Amino acid sequence: MSKLVSTLYNTDADREVILFAEQRKYMYGRMMGIISKLWHEKDPVGAFTVGPCYAQVEAYGNYFDLVDKLAHLSSAIQDVLTERARQDAKWGQQDHEPMAWMGILGEEFGELCEAVNETYFNNGPEARAKGGYENMRTEAVQVAAVAISFIEALDRRYGE
Numbered sequence: 001m002s003k004l005v006s007t008l009y010n011t012d013a014d015r016e017v018i019l020f021a022e023q024r025k026y027m028y029g030r031m032m033g034i035i036s037k038l039w040h041e042k043d044p045v046g047a048f049t050v051g052p053c054y055a056q057v058e059a060y061g062n063y064f065d066l067v068d069k070l071a072h073l074s075s076a077i078q079d080v081l082t083e084r085a086r087q088d089a090k091w092g093q094q095d096h097e098p099m100a101w102m103g104i105l106g107e108e109f110g111e112l113c114e115a116v117n118e119t120y121f122n123n124g125p126e127a128r129a130k131g132g133y134e135n136m137r138t139e140a141v142q143v144a145a146v147a148i149s150f151i152e153a154l155d156r157r158y159g160e
């Protein structure tokens with residue numbers, strides 16, 4: 001049993017459930033699906049949500065509706081969120097002052113401008129390699145992700 005699990009769940013009933021689950025590791029996905037559906041029948045709003053997840057469900061509604069909404073996010077938004085996660089993994093939480101953010105966002109916007117310019121103008125094959133759909137899209141995603149990171153930093157610095 002993991003140390004975290006044994007710390008959080010240490011009653012006899014907890015140990016009984018953990019033993020049951022540990023003996024059925026091969027069917028975790030099925031168990032989660034069935035338990036989630038059963039819980040949903042009992043409590044449509046709070047289905048299978050605990051901790052930070054519950055606040056999202058309270059704010060935005062039914063768990064399954066939320067999952068459906070997430071599944072239908074456009075590929076553009078999904079790519080921006082993936083880029084945000086990549087940035088955090090690479091740099092950690094960024095808490096710069098707004099002026100520093102202007103430099104970071106400006107650099108990314110400049111890279112987007114370059115990708116657009118090298119698509120629009122013909123500056124030779126080496127420059128052209130920096131343009132095109134893929135490069136424009138990649139840089140646009142990075143601009144959007146940095147803008148979101150800036151918003152998050154603003155909220156931490158000035159928000160309630």
Ligand SMILES: [Mg+2]
Pocket residue numbers: 108111112139142
């Ligand atoms: Mg860039």
